[in-house]
Amino acid sequence: MIDRNHLEILRAVDDAGSLTAAAETLHLTQSALSHSIRKLEASLNTRLWIRDGRRLRLTQAGEYLLALARRVLPQLEHAETVVSEIARGQRGILRIGMECHPCYQWLLKVVQPYLAQWPDVDVDVKQKFQFGGIGALFGHDIDLLVTPDPLDRPGLRFEPVFDYELVLAVARQHPLAGQDWVGPEALAQETLITYPVPVERLDIFTRFFLPAQAGPARHKVIETTDIMLQMVAAGRGVTALPGWLVAEYGQSLPIVPVRLGAHGLDKQIFLGRREQDQGIDYLEAFMALARAVRWDP
Template identity: 70%
Template sequence: MAQLERTHLAIVRAVDQHGSLTAAAEQLHLTQSALSHAIRKLEDQLGVAIWTREGRRLRPTQAGAYLLSVANRLIPQLTHAEARLRQFAQGERGTLRIGIECHPCYAWLLKVVSPYLANWPDVDVDVKQEFQFSGIGALFGHEIDLLVTPDPLFRTGLQFEAVLDYEQVLVVGPRHRLAGTPCVQPDQLAQETLISYPVPIDRLDIYTQFLLPAGIRPKRHKPIETTDIMLQMVASGRGVAALPRWLANEYAERLGVTAIRLGERGIDKQIFLGIRQAEAGIDYLHAFVELARAHRNHGG
C-alpha cells in the first residue's frame, strides 16, 4: 500500500472540481497523458479504483469519495499552514480570515474592522461573504479563522461569544399603512410583498419565528441581494423587509423608513463570533473578539 502524498490529494480535488482530465491537467500544470499516468499509478498503488468513467466525465467511487473528503479537509489546512509559515518567515503576523453567514452582519463588521486595522497594522483582514456556506465546516476546515453569525452551532473544539444584541424588526416605507403602529401581527403581512436577502426561508427569522408558527405566508416573497436596493424598494412602497433595528435606524433619516416591532414581545437576536478553541490565545485573534465586545458595550 502506497503512502498518500499531497499531490495525490490535489489530483483527487482537481478531477472532482473539473470532471475531465483535460481541465484538471490544466489546473495542475500537467499534460493530459501525465495526469492519466498519475491516476493509474495512484490506483495501482492503493489497490482500489478511485474513479469510474461516465462518458467523458470521471465520477468518484466509494473509495474515491472518501479520499475526496480527506483531500477537501486537509488541503485547505496545508495551504493555510504554508501561508502562515511564509508570513512568519517574513516577520509578519498573518491574515485574519473572517467568514460571514448573514448579510446585515457585514455592515456591523465594518465598524469593528476599521479600528482593528488601526490597532494591528501588521495583520491583514480578509472577509468571505459566502452567506449560504457552512461556517462551522469552514472553521473546522481552517478555511476561515473567525465566523460572524446570528445562529451559532456549538460544537466541541469551537467557542462562540455574543458580541451584539439587537432586535429584528419590520421595516416599512413612510406612506405604508402600518407606518406609525407600535407592533405588527403575522396576519397583517398576509397581503404584503416581503423583501429579503436571497437565503432559504428556514434561515429567515421573520419566517421561522414569526410568520410560519402562525401559519402565515406573505402574498409575495422577493429576494434582493443588497441592503441599499432593498431599502430603496421599501421606501418606494414596493414591499416590506425584516432587518436589525440598528440597521433600519441608520436608513430612517435618509429614506424615511420606519421600524416596527414584530409581535408584542419582538424578536431578540444576537451576533456571535466563533473561533477554534485551540486558537483562542492567539493575540491578534483574541484582540478582535475583545474589540468587538467593547464595541458592543458602547452601543454597537
C-alpha cells in the same frame, strides 16, 4: 548547488575585504571559509575569486553571485522575522466569515479600529462557504465566523457579541407605519423582501410567520441592503432587518421601523472560532474589540 551559506560567505568576504576578516564576522575560522569557497567553486566549475597575491578579487561570476546574495539574503532574513511574528501572533491574515447579511455594517465598525491597531494583520471577509460557515471554520477556510446560529461543536467556541431587535422596515406612508407593532396576519397582503438565503435561516419566517402558520403575499429576494431599502422606501414591499440598521437608513430614506409581534424579535449575533486558535494574539484582540464596540447607531 548554490546554498545560503555560500551567499553569506560571498557577502561577508565582500564586506570584510578578506577571508580572515569575513571568518571573524561569520564566527568561523578562515580555514572553514577556504574550504567552503573551494567546494562551491568546484561544484560550479568556475572560479568566483581571482587570487591576486593575497588579495581576493571577484570574477564576473562572483560579482553576479554577490549581487544575487545582496538581493536574496535580506529576503531570507526578513522572512525569519516575519515568521517569528506570525508565530507570536503579531502578524497574519484574519479571515472572517459572515453568515449574517446585515451584520456587515457592524463588522466594518470593528474592523476599522482593528486595522489601525494591528497594521501587520490583514483582514479578509468571506461570505460564501461550500460547506457552511461551521465547515469553513473546521476546514481552516476562515478563522472567525459571524453568525446568528452558534452550533456548539467540540473544537469550536462561540461567544455573543451583540444583541439587537429584528424589526419590520416599511415606507413612511405605509398603512402600518403608525402601528406600535404588527402581527403575522397583518402582512398577509404584503410583499416581503429578504436576502437570498434559505427560508429556514430567516428569523422572520422561523420565528414570526411559521409559528402563526401565516405568510406574506409575495416573497422577493434582493442581494444588497441598499437596494432592498430603496424598494421598501418606494412602497414596493417590506423587509425585516436589525432595528439599528433601519434607524440608520431612516435618516436618509423615508422608512420607519415597526415592531414584529407584541414583544419584538430579539436576536443575538455570535462570533465563533476554533478552540486551537486560542492564544493567537491578533485573533484574541479582534474578539476583545468585537465585545467592546457597543452598537450605538
